[in-house]
Amino acid sequence: MxxxxxxxxxxxVFTWDATTGTAEQVTDRPGGTLHCAIDHEARVWWFDEDAEGRGHWRFRPFEGGEDRPGLEGVPDGTPRGLGLASCGTVAVATAADDGTTVHVGRRGGRARTVTRFEGHAVLTGISPDGRHLAVGGPAGSDRAVTVLSPDGTVQAALRGGGHGGELWALGFRPADGTDTTRADDRSVRDGDDGTELLLVRQHRDRYVLAVWRPGSGVRTWEWCAFDTEITASWYPDGGSVLVRQERHGRSLLHRADPRRRSVTAVPTPPGTLLAAAVRPGGDVHCLWTSASRPPRMLSSAGTRLPPLGTVEGSVPGDHREVWTPGPDGPVHSLLALPDDVLPAPAVFLVHGGPADHDRDAYDGVVHSLVASGFAVVRVNYRGSTGYGPRWRRAYPAGVGLTQVQDLASVRADLVHRGLVRAEATALWGSSWGGYLALLAAGVDPALWRAVVAVKPVADCAAAHRTATPALRALDERLFGGTPETMPEAYARSSPVSYVSRVRAPLLVVAAERDDKCPPGQVRDYLRALASAGVRHTAMWLDTGHDGYDGRDHVAVLRRAIGFLDRELRRARHPGSRAPAGGAGHT
Structure with a gap:
């Protein structure tokens, strides 16, 4: 692996040989390496990128040796997918100049251009024989999934349907897979070569698996439906599908058998599965964690897997969950309480996305905060995944403002329960979470004692003008148009519109090379804070939006915990003791 x-x-990037129980480090790039894969002939692939996130795919033999470009002649860009066919054909997608280009060729050979998509697109798979490519676009658009031949011929354009009809591609059935066509419908239509592309469709407020076949179109597995978000992958024999469901902050595994039309549970410990896959013979490998346990690899067959260099033992504190009544249903929060006097000073750690959620999973920031004497609250506000399509679509007060309302209601609930202190609550968020932290600081200034915003959106209209195509498309879906067509909506949801109301001191962390939450709009917000006389500190990183170097994360962690300790210590309850080690203790 x-x-x-x-x-x-x-x-x-590392390799692991289960037969010898040894790991070998493959890359040693100064900026770190995240994207990797392994092909059918055990070549190890990784994306070699620069500080701007642009680069190209490279590979080398599993046992070592010289590395080579995956395809010759592919211009550098940001990664948008890698397809490795069992026949040796390779497809890569890279983004540049507001578009995504797909290339194909033999491994290590010369690339030829297949097609270019304007805006955001992702290569989601290549068929085992290399004759079909699947590219995903906006899930609710007319090009939700496009199936192409290597010469660029469009074989199928599968449409999404807006709210309630989004469609995503998950991958082609393996070459040695069995035919999953229904027993009473085995006729092979013209052009049907046995290829199957796995899909998931949002349908009637549920998520349903489906398959596309050339010549046959899309067939929905109505017997395989789930009430919250799923992803799925084929078993190596192609006869079944492993489904990973995210539900209420935890993960569930299921095996879907299309021949029997059955769904059975695959046992896993309570918590979160960060990854899961089936190996030949049915061995299920998982990367598992919980809020109180750092990640570890699990094998259903007892296969020896690499140990992870995480912290030892369990995480300090009392980990529990809370449900707070709300207008669109109860709001679910994960709570970590310190071994200290209650009520405790609290940090609301706000997740990004918005299409994401906080999980029953280890988080180094939670560990550090709890060990420093703070309660940590992680709120799965409206718009979060893991609670069904209706929860995802619930924005009655407007973009950002709905989520700010949920943060405020959970805070009031926890104060009422005597778990957190009203005069000592703070916000800490990154990316979209940083945006919500800044917005809450202006919308509800009386509630928050301090705010940490890491790589945030501070001005929705300004960020739209310079962000990536994918984020511009997300903005237009959330707001119903562009800043030019919906100026009032963008202004109403922008933190910069509420600067004059901010009372809490702020720590704002931004990145010079950030293409998702651009630095220019952060600088404008900082200038607005200064003009309004709001106490604040700025910290700049020479990185992009995502960073693979732990030193940057540690630097932000130390700065933020020191900042929160100073600000919330001033409001400490006389009966509570200071966290051991003082400011910055992690």
Whole structure:
């Protein structure tokens, strides 16, 4: 197998040989390496990128040796997918100049261009024989999934349907797979070569698996439906599908058998599965964690897997969950309480996305905060995944403002329960979470004692003008148009519109090379804070939006915990004691 792990504070690519029980580090890039894969002939692949996130795919033999470009002649860009066919054909997609280009060729050979998509697109798979490529576009658009021939011929354009009809591609059935066509419908239509592309469709407020076949079109597995978000992959024999469901902050595994039309549970410990896959013979490998246990690899067959260099033992504190009544249903929060006097000073750790959720999973920031004497609250506000399509679509107060309402209601609930202190609550968020932290600081200034915003959106309209095509498309879906067509909506949801109301001190962390939350709009927000006389500190990183070097994360962690300790210590309850080690203790 190949995997990524920590190497002296940076994320790098490793190989693991289960027969010898040995791991070998493959990459040693100064900026770290995240994207990797392994092909059918055990070549190890990784994406070699620069500080801007642009680069190209490279590969080398599993046992070592010289590395080579995956395809010759592919211009550098940001990664948008890699397809490795069992026949040796390779497809790569890279993004540049507001578009995504797909190339194909033999491994290590000369590339030829297949097609270019304007805006955001992702290569989601290549068929085992190399004759079909699947490219995903906006899930609710007319090009939700496009199936192409290597010469660029469009074989099928599968449409999404807006709210309630989104469609995503998951991957082609393996070459040695069995035919999953229904026993009472085995006729092979013209052009049907046995290829099957696995899909998931949002349908009637549920997520349903489906398959596309050339000449046959899409067939929905109505017997295989789930009430919350799923992803799935084929078993190696192609006869079944492993489904990973995210539900209420935890993961569930299922085996879907299309021949029997059955769904059975695959046993896993309670918690979160960060990854799961089936090996030949049915051995299920998982990367498992929980809020109180750092990640570890599990094998259903007892196969020896690499140990991970994580912290030992369990995480300090009392880990529990809370449900707070809300207008669109109860709001679910994960709570970690310190071994201290209650009520405790609390940090609301706000997740990004918005199409994401906080999990029953280990988080180094939670560990550090709890060990420093803070309660940590992680709220799966409306718009989060893991609670069904209706929860994802619930924005009655507007973009950002709905989520700010949920943060405020959970805070009030926890104060009422005597778990957190009203005069000592803070916000800490990154990316979209950083955006919500800044917005809440202006919308509800009386509620929050301090705010940490890491790589945030501070001005929705300004960010739209310079962000990536994918994020511009997300903005237009959330707001119903562009800043030019919906100026009032963008202004109403922008933190910069509420600067004059901010009272809490702020720590704002931004990145010079950030293409998702651009630095220019952060600088404008900082200038607005200064003009309004709001106390704040700025910290700049020479990175992009995503960083693979742990030193940057540690630097932000130390700065933020020190900042929160100073601000919340001033409001400490007379009966509570200061966290051991003082400011910055992690």
């Amino acid at each position: 190949t995997f990524t792990a920590d190497a002296d504070g940076r994320c790098q």
